[in-house]
Amino acid sequence: MHTKAAPSFALLQDRRTLPLIEAYFELHHLKQLYRQGWLRVGIPRETCESVAEHSFFVALLCLFLADSYFPEADASKLVRMALLHDVGEARAGDITPHDGVSREEKQRREREAVERIFSELPRGADYLALWEEYEQGASFEARLVRQVDRLEMGLQATVYEHQGAGDLSQFFASVHKVLETPELQALLAELETLRPAR
Template identity: 85%
Template structure:
């Protein structure tokens, strides 16, 4: 797993502190962790987004989309799920399909990591339940976040293509498979018109 720096939690080894501070040092690793799929297609480390940057984009898109396109969704819940959805990667890393890790193994590793981070917090069980809801797609809000997670990847791919990264069609194929709602499919169709000729 390529990272910008070692996990910040290593700075606390042997030291006791507030659970909130410890959780922050753990989740801060998402700022250090590159999105591995972009590196695999040759994007330089200097231009590659971190998992935290991706999660931030997903959370904002979820807010905007829930408010504008999905009034039936609980927008607060959508944003909360979006903020938590990649938390397990702080310990597990950004596992991609190329890593040949089964869905079950990936889910278990990430669940263990999320529980490790959240268990120390006063409302940790509530946050863990939202993360589980996302992973299992047990609510409309969770399924919406899963789709927006992929849509954000398509938006980022378009930007990278404009910056000279070449043809990133493989990422768009993944987005197409993930989208279920007509509203998000329409956003993707519009996005496709903005891609440069590659």
């Protein structure tokens, strides 16, 4: 797994501290963890986004989309879910379909990480329940965050294409597969018009 630095939780060297501080050091690794799929297609490390950057933009998009297109959605829930959806990667890593890890094993690793990270936080059970809701697609908000997660990847792919990364159509194909709502499909269609000529 390619990272900018070693996991930040190692800096605590098995010292016990307040649960919030421990959680911060665990989650800080998301700032160091490259999105592995971009590296696989040749995006240089100096411009490759981290998992934390991705999660932040998914949360922003969820907020803006709720306000603009989905007033029936619980915007607070969308943003909270978006912020939590990749938390397990702090320990499990950014496992991609090309890593040879089964979907079940990926989910097991991420669940174990999420349980550990949330275990001592005062509302840890609530965070875990929200993360599970996302994983299971058990609500409108969970399914919307899953779609926005992919839409953000398409937006990032467009940026990389404009920066000279070449044809990243494989990422757009992945986005097309999960977008269910006409609103997000229309956004993707508009985004496609902004891609550089191939």
